[in-house]
Each structure stands twice: as structure tokens, then as C-alpha cells.
Amino acid sequence: xxxxxxxxxxxxxxxxxxxxxxxxxxxxxxxxxxxxxxxxxxxxxxxxxxxxxxxxxxxxxx
Numbered sequence: 001x002x003x004x005x006x007x008x009x010x011x012x013x014x015x016x017x018x019x020x021x022x023x024x025x026x027x028x029x030x031x032x033x034x035x036x037x038x039x040x041x042x043x044x045x046x047x048x049x050x051x052x053x054x055x056x057x058x059x060x061x062x
Contacts, residue, residue, distance in 0.1 A: 005041050008037045008038065012038075
């Protein structure tokens with residue numbers, strides 16, 4: 001079952017706010033799923049930023 005990026009981000013927000021027990025309670029498969037979602041999100045953000053930079057260089061607003 002695919003994991004929602006929003007769900008992963010909420011989970012990580014909880015971990016960042018101090019509930020590290022949630023992270024420690026995950027099994028290997030779940031941690032790998034979180035890693036895959038975060039990697040995909042990072043790639044999407046980097047692509048969007050690159051497109052914005054190219055648009056700015058060309059004088060086009062996004």
C-alpha cells in the first residue's frame with residue numbers, strides 16, 4: 001500500500017517535536033518506505049526549484 005507524503009511529513013513533524021519513540025517503533029520495511037517517500041519528495045522539490053530558477057532566468061513567472 002503506497003504511503004501518503006502528507007502522512008509521512010506529519011509523522012516526521014511528530015518525531016521532530018520530540019516523539020522519537022514513534023521512529024524507534026517502526027520496523028525495517030516501514031523505515032524504508034518512509035525513506036523512499038522522503039527521497040521522492042526531495043527530488044520533486046529540487047525539480048520544482050530548478051524549474052523556478054530557469055523561469056526566473058528567462059523572465060517568466062511561474
